[in-house]
Amino acid sequence: MHWYEDDDLWVGFADVMFPPSRAEEAERLTATSPLFEFADGAKVLDLACGPAIHVVPLARKGADVTGVDLSPAMLERAREACESAGVAAKLIQADMLEYVEPGAYDLIVNMYTSFGYFTEPGDNLTVLRNAYSSLAPGGRLLIDVLGKEVLAGWVGRPKAVDIDGGTVFMRDTILDDWTRLETEWTLVRDGAAKQASILSFLYSAAELKALFETVGFTGVECFGDFDGSPYDNHARRLIVRGERAG
CATH class of the missing domain: 2.20.25 (N-terminal domain of TfIIb)
Structure with missing residues (x-):
């Protein structure tokens, strides 16, 4: 069994991975970040959604949200979070290596270094290909990781x-x-x-940007934080965004 398939890990360390401060940050960023801008009713996929840390604020902002995760335990927590918040979202148990919904989404987000899980580099590229296929023309993929430089x-x-x-x-x-x-x-x-x-795999900005472009994304940009600041020596995260051509 691969580490990410172990539900005991996600449950046992949930307090570390998903503290209340992280949910508060997700609420703030979803409301204020220019990287989370979308039209009302936009179809948004949170890939590796965990316990709905971003699903809830995305739904509150007016998105038609789908959350995909491999962990049954995390999806159960996601359902509870959505019910508690009074928001609707579709929650699906699936492996990101296999999940594809052709042309279904306007925005796909993958948060908190949930990219690079797979031992084979080609498998991580498959995740990007799946995301590309699942975007509507003009749709965007946003991936948030800890870059090598940070x-x-x-x-x-x-x-x-x-x-x-x-x-x-x-x-x-x-x-x-x-x-x-x-x-x-x-x-x-x-x-x-x-x-x-x-x-997990580590990526520099140049390496992850190149993977996006290999898959076919255009206008690929790298940011150092969710305020849209540049990826430079002040960066807190590595956030890469690319668009599916129309």
Whole structure:
């Protein structure tokens, strides 16, 4: 089983991955970021949607939202979040390697470094091809990851994050000549320790932009934050956006 197929990981470390502050940030960014602009009623796909962190504010903003995720546990949390917020969204259990809805969406978003999960580089390219095929002409794909250039500024320093009733210790390791990142988490809570290891591909801005263009995206742009600022030495994230030609 690949790490991302393990529901115990998503449930056991949900407090780390999806704290309340992340939902608050998603609400703010969805409302204010120029990268989240869309027409009322636009069809929006949140690919690897998790517990609906962005699905809920996207629906509140007037989008016709679909959330796709592989994890049954995360989709159940997404349903609960949508019901609690009083918003409607279609939620689908599917593998991003296989999910395609030809021409169905005006905007596809993939948030919080949910791209690069697959061991074979060609599989990650398949995810981009699937997204391209699923966009209507003129539709856009927005991918948010930690770029190599950003990561290089702080990677390698162990971190400890306090969560409800416990602490998570995190350690990052660069592998294979800066092409992969292994993140090891140890959750200590109630006198017990739980461990998880996450392995993903790393991309620079130039590398991810080139993948977009290989698939056929046009007007590909790189941003350093959701305010649309440039990807430079002040960048907090690597956000890449491309458009399907009309």
